Amino acid sequence: MGRKLDPTNKVKRGPGKKARKQQGAETELAKFLTDEETGPKRLSSRGRKRREMNRSCQIKHHLCVCQLLTHVVVFQSCKENPELLPIERAAKKDKKLKEALDLESDEDDDEEEDDEEEQKSDAEMDEDDTIQTNTDEGERFRLPGAEESEMEGVTPLDLKSIHQRIKDNIDVLCNFSTKREPGKDRTEYISLLKKDLCTYYSYNSFLMEKFMDLFPLSELVDFLEANEIHRPVTIRTNTLKTRRRDLAQALINRGVNLDPLGKWSKVGLVIYDSSVPIGATPEYLAGQYMLQGASSFLPVMALSPQEGELVLDMSSAPGGKTTYIAQLMRNTGVIVANDANADRLKSVVGNIHRLGVTNTVVSNYDGRQFPKVMGGFDRVLLDAPCSGTGVIAKDPAVKTSKDEADIRRSAHLQKELILAAIDSVNAESSTGGYLVYCTCSITVEENECVVDYALKKRNVKLVPTGLDFGTEGFTRFRERKFHPSLKLSRRFYPHSHNMDGFFVAKLKKFSNVIPTAAAGKGNRSLQNSVDPTGNSHC
Known part of the structure; x- marks a missing residue:
């Protein structure tokens, strides 16, 4: 029915009917009126009905007002000026009626403007309905033609x-x-x-x-x-020096907004924002925590090292997993932190000293040659070099820098490393005999293919990782079929678990004897895993 007009807050809306009827108004009104306002307007059926109803109501209202004003004017004129002649009273009455009608005409203009606004809003609503109908009943998606494709190229x-x-x-x-x-x-x-x-x-x-x-x-x-969004910053509490609740309270007092990482971790904290550099606080310098991605917790949790064991971290840089292993072992036993890159070992040494780790030996060997150096480990962790397709949020260059040759090279190196890692494990260990293989890649060629290759070449079997979440590994992928036990491995994705893409598999070595077929044909079969055409086979 239109908006209610507040008479105390009347907005000036331009010339009304009286101004339009005055002589010479055309030149002045041209400054205010557009062609759309002066031209005829086509109303909808609902608008026409409303206009007729408003006109009938206005006519009835005018008649009632005129009758009432006539009686009031006559009564007041008789009361105030009883000596006036009838003709004078009639003139005075006409004057007052004219003034009253002028006021009514102004109110009519306001009502007409309100009606126009309503009609405009109704028209917009009808247009929206039409657009929605067209969208719902529109044409289906069609492939672009040859001409459109050429235009897109230009x-x-x-x-x-x-x-x-x-x-x-x-x-x-x-x-x-x-x-x-x-x-x-x-x-x-x-x-x-x-x-x-x-x-x-x-x-x-x-x-x-x-x-x-x-x-x-x-x-x-x-x-x-x-992959377009960075993962949350996470830290690992160093329980060799403090407890998680004490560390959390100390960081909160410094203006750090944090929460526990999740029920699956007892030492992790996720940092939302901080008023101080999280990598330069007194607590960090004192070795009370380590900046470490949430996905890097998983292989150490799957390894589950025990106190007093001999453990090998074959690719240890920058030291996050090594120090976590030492933390779980409570600085007992011996950890060998190896890495083929001597420069990266500097960060391992620095973190070992800062976090107060005292049971670790650092070595610089090619992991493929490590069984010739020493063996007999209770547990081995192999975080193999990979293409990095799970950490694109950290390194966007992976989007365009990796090709099929990179995947083949990574898979070939990983197969050599996993065989060397298995050979470094002591199957007769009373507490261990386990190997954890992990990568920060999500491609099948670098994960399931590598583990399936190891199952065929060595006396190992897959066992549960002990991780309560994650996606099962593939047992079938396109035309490839893997060992059924690969469903025990775990995959982690950024869109599902809010952490970097990761793959974790845990193997148990049940014999130190190398199978004859693997000993005689292992190197040749590994070399043939990449055929001359460049296709990778599992």
């Missing part, structure tokens, strides 16, 4: 349009039988989707194809979006 689409096309394309692929364009093959939609994803998220074609094989389309975008 003038690329903006990212917003590409993002919308990605969503529409995924929607079609998820409901391909009902939403596909007649005569179009699924491969055409997949090809367009890969191209758009590479453009929007800045990946090379090889890596995007790997991810499209790894994830369902509905999950793929979530993974790619998670």
Whole structure:
């Protein structure tokens, strides 16, 4: 019915009916009125009905007001001026009626303006309904033609349009039988989707194809979006020097906003924001905590070292996992922290001294040659060098710098390292005989393929990791079929677990004897794992 007008706060809205009727008003009104305002307006059916109702109400209102004013004016004129002649009273009455009608006309102008605003809002609502209807009943997503593709090569689409096309394309692929364009093959939609994803998220074609094989389309975008966001900063409490509650209180007093990492960790804290540099607090310098990603906790928890054991960390830099192992062993037993890069070992030594670790020996050997140096370890941790496809949020250069040759080289090195790590384990250990293999990559070639290769070449078996969460490893991937026990391994993804992409597998060595087939053909089969065409086989 229109908005209620507040007479005490009347807004000046331009000329009304009286101003339009005055002589010479056309030139003045031209300054205020536009062509749309002066031209005829086409009202909707609802607007016409409202206009007729308003006119009938106004006519009735005018009649009532005129009758009332007539009686009031006559009564007042008779009371105030009883000596006036009838003709004088009539003139005075007409004057007052005219003034009253002028006031009514001003109010009518205001009401008409309110009606116009209502009509405009109704028109906007009708337009919105029409747009929504058109959207709901619009044409289905169609693949761009040859001319459109050529135009995109000259003038690329903006990212917003590409993002919308990605969503529409995924929607079609998820409901391909009902939403596909007649005569179009699924491969055409997949090809367009890969191209758009590479453009929007800045990946090379090889890596995007790997991810499209790894994830369902509905999950793929979530993974790619998670790689654009940095993971939360996490720290590990050094229980050799303090307790988590005491450390948390000390950091809170320094203006650090933090929370426990999760029920799965008793030593982790997640840092939301801090008014002081978290890597330069007195507590950090005193060795009360270590800056360490949440995913790096997992392999040490799976290794579960016991007090008094002999443990090898084959690729130990920068020392986060080594010092965590020492913490769980309470500085008992012996840890050998090895790394092939002498420069990176400097950070290992620095962290060992800062955190108060006293049971660790540092060595600089190629891990593949380590069994010739020493063996007989109760437990071995192998955090193998990898392509880094799980830590793209930390290193965006991985998006374009990795290709098929990098994956092949990494997988070949990992297969050599895992065999050396198994040979360093003592299967007759009373408390151990375990190997934990982990990478910060999510490709199957660097994880399940490597573990499956080790199962065939050495006397080992997969055992549960002891981790209560994570995604099971693949037992089948495309045309490849792995050992059924690989479901005991665990995968971690940034979009699912809010941590870097990681793979963890725990193996138990049940015999120190190297199988004859592996001893005679191990090197040759490993060399043949990469054929001359460049294809990697598991």
